[in-house]
Amino acid sequence: MTAQTNQTVMLSCEAKTLASHSRIYWLRQRQAPSANSHYEFLAFWDLTKGAVHGKEVEQEKLIVLRDSSRYTLSLQSVKPSDSGVYFCMTVGNPDLTFGKGTQLSVVDVLPTTPQPTKKTTPKKKVFRFPNLVTRKGLSCAPLVVGLLAAVVLVLLVSLGVAIHLHCLQRRARLRLLKQ
Structure with a gap:
């Protein structure tokens, strides 16, 4: 005290x-x-x-x-x-x-209680996206569109070939089992 x-x-x-x-x-x-x-x-x-x-x-x-x-x-x-x-x-x-x-x-003199320090909240940083320039018309160059179409075509052909080979293999097994 x-x-x-x-x-x-x-x-x-x-x-x-x-x-x-x-x-x-x-x-x-x-x-x-x-x-x-x-x-x-x-x-x-x-x-x-x-x-x-x-x-x-x-x-x-x-x-x-x-x-x-x-x-x-x-x-x-x-x-x-x-x-x-x-x-x-x-x-x-x-x-x-x-x-x-x-x-x-x-x-002789009672100690004083220090004033509580006020905590300052930092300002929030706001991220702003840069202004994007939009163009009308095709957004992809014709070369990129052509390459994408070629890749899709190759994948479809490969899928068709894989299905055809699978069917041939299955037929061969069935013939072998019948003999």
Whole structure:
């Protein structure tokens, strides 16, 4: 979570089951979790005493609230020094349960989100056929027409010869079978 300097930040923690003698603690870890990092005690909520603050905590700056099973830590007028990971923790008998933790980063100026870039669609290229010149009359030269006619005639003659040879072969087979 990112907040701007002097804003109010609300962090919440929900306890599913809480015995009458249990407490909800709020802790802060200023550095990233490591072997040298430690938890800083901020406050706890006791069902009989209400909110109890840590020794070095400004009570006006940090408010602990309870609403049914939801506990809220309200940080007033946050500063960059308030940045860190905030945890809620329940201490029961014999359980000790930590929440997931909320990363808080306090900055002087909130980062702005960049405007989405508009995708320009390229203009479609239109293919135009060249102007064709049409001529009236015969479109094929007489030589081409003559060649086509000759080829068709040769094919027809070849087909006729093939049919005639097939018939002769068939007759010869029939004569051979009759003998």
